[in-house]
Amino acid sequence: MGSIRFDKVDKVFGPVSGGVKALDDINLEIADKEFVAIVGPSGCGKTTCLRMVAGFEPPSSGIVSVNGRAVTRPGPDRAVVFQQFALFPWKTVRENIDLGLRNKNLAKGERDGLVAGALKLMNLESHADAFPHQLSGGMQQRVAIARAYVLDPEVLLMDEPFGALDAQTRVVMQEELVRLARVNPRTVLFITHAVEEAVYLADRVAIMTRRPGRIKEVLDVRSVRAAENWDRHERIEDVMDLESFVHLRTQIWKSLREEKGAHGA
């Protein structure tokens, strides 16, 4: 089980009066095993939404809850994949993945099995004993995803996880994530500014306004994906060529462009 709920959430940075209002009345429900992407102009507070679910920031008012329990602090039930990977450079790939399991006080034998499974899942077996700096950016992000998946979290929080990767690696990782989501579905909150990525990956896409960020509209991608049978295509470029995909993408683009236009940016 892993549902996420934002209930009348505001976030103000700095002093409560006279601070910068980053988020304004965010209301969003993400169901168990649902993949929701948030897109929005930079600085709109989409990452802040994720950080509140992770427990890194408290809301200024309103409630962020996971499975009906208000979030108070970070924890392994809400695994985070960071844009800059945030691996521990002094630990090997295996040790990076193992840390969360050790923190759960699992027995060595059980941990070894789970780590081996995570390494296999992300095609990292031959790099198990490498240090992060010996790996490419794409491989490092695989480690970060393995580190998150191995915890068997209720929800997976991904903060522009492919933003630091080059275009080719990015596509490979996007396809990989779709494969993962099919094998091992999770509740996912995915932050991105890449519209195509959001449409390709998500069940629903939430579009945010400029600061103070509000949720402007939420588009249902899942029903279109099912109706047009996107999943019969293996490759991302084939999906992106479909008329229904292009239509949704353009719809989101226009919505985002209005945001920029409205403020003359």
Place this chain on the structure above:
Amino acid sequence: MGNAMIGGRSWIGLASVAALLLLWFGVTATGLVSAGRFPSPADFWLSLTQISLRGYAGGGLLAHALQSVKLVVMGFLVAIATGVPLGLWMGWDRRAEAAINPVFLIIRPIPPLAWIPLAILWLGLGDGAKIMVIWFAAFVPSVINAYAGVRNIDRPIIEAAQMLGTPRWRMITEIIAPAAAPMIFTGLRLSLQASWTTLVAAELVGALAGIGFVLNMAQQDIYPGMILVGMVTVGVLGWATTAALSLAERRALAWNVAGRD
């Protein structure tokens, strides 16, 4: 970087040392600098053999050197064993920082050497006073760099560890300390330098053995050759202990790309 480059650079280094030695020989042999002011290579060699074979100031060179190294190592270890944990704690815990920083700011401007009279008054001319003074001198860079090391850790590293449910003690030993390690080692190098500076000064003022004591005796005997032997010995010992520390650093930070150069 190619091997040819490294080879080329070490040749340049050797050449400049050779040039310095030649210059030394030249200015003393020609009488440009009188033997009373600066010893010639021959004087230096005579002094070196005298202290090595027959002893000077109550002992052989090896005995004096070992005495100094022993005190530096002991003072340094006491200083870093207390300084690094304190720095880590101050970096991690805002309340600890708030409590300790003001005290630190008051004590810090006092030059370590100014503690020597008090240390001798308390602990006499023996080892204890020197270890205490080295402790005060070497403590500060250890604390400050460990503290800064913690403060400079990328926030996502800490957040990733929190997200993984890392308990408090493991957070310090497996996340905070290794993440701050490059800065901690910078602090250790400065602490080691401070240890040598302080020890030699303390031995100059009040000691019964050690390289500083040799220097003090040689000055009283107006013995330039022996003064130079003492200075060179301190230089060699300082270089050797720093090299040992660098070796430890390379091993401890093998994971660190920046440390690999």
